[in-house]
Amino acid sequence: MFPQSKFSRAFLHPRYWLTWFGVGVLWLLVQLPYPVLRFLGTRTGKLARPFLKRRESIAQKNIELCFPTLSREEREKLIAENFHSLGMALLETGMAWFWPDNRVRKWFDVDGLDNLTRAQAQNRGVMVVGVHFMSLELGGRVMGLCQPMMATYRPHNNPLMEWVQ
Template identity: 70%
Template structure:
């Protein structure tokens, strides 16, 4: 996790970055209904400049939903880029809005499931997915109940400081996703820790399990390992953007009571859970990530 502000952050090589952050701060001072229009427009305007990402999104959707009609598939891609633009605006909202302003725009379904899980005296593994509104979802989650979250440190020290400062406005701590010892210790101490096992993290520590219509998606074994080592309860927390600029809803599921005790079965189980969360709002999912880049030995590239 990043430390405090350093004078080196004021070096001229970071001035363009600070300018961009200043523009983002100024942008999100506008009323939310206007931000929805601006974010949507930014997403649509970005599509011609992000052709590689568009190809990745289209391929992922083809692989996951092979029976989807072509027109429906194209509409999903179009809406996904709208969501991408909103994701930029929502990052600014997450980092720079006051608690009172954030609270105005979300509601929660299933909060009792989280309090019940924490009341059991064990830690809670809060499973999330990579929706475009992920940064704002973390802020909202922390306003409901401050917790810890796993993350990948940013390559830029300035962005590392800014994003960590923003994320800790309503949460307790950020833990490097490679820090297994720290994650287990936090869970054993009774903390709630958010993490998202829905991406392709490479062959190391992964198994191949079905994901939608792809029979062999690289799936992290970390969920199973954390569960086995910590004995924590497990549930899902997902935030979805409502239609027509009406804000957001945070969904908290009941505790999983049938999580398998074998790694391959556990990977398949978790992918089914993630699928159900994605289907709450598939247009808001991060389809531009190469979810299926890691292949079994001898398997050709899907891209």
């Protein structure tokens, strides 16, 4: 396990106040019951879509390239679902950071963990490759509760976010 980065008094500078506010709001939100979070997450993604035109354009292009036979309505449905997932991913990040272990275990489980433990019992090295069907933050947290492991990520540009994470 790597030690958490140290808190710096510089994080109290006004340039970080908006980050502190956002982290505080995220912490407050994830105290809500999970069904409420699912509702809020999908609605947040829907509300964010008009403000994320570049992301919408990327999603449209990717879906057109991957699924050229889909109708315009079918592609639109996939894009809408993508934005629902985007909103949920924001809240899942807060869940990964702030939920206690017992709450994470209550709502999430891992199928196929027996394959991992069997390989380890045979002294075989294992590399777990995750797919991006859920927040990588939360996926890494759930897997870390099942088995000692580390998830990798690109460090944040904002040092306060690096400390929070």
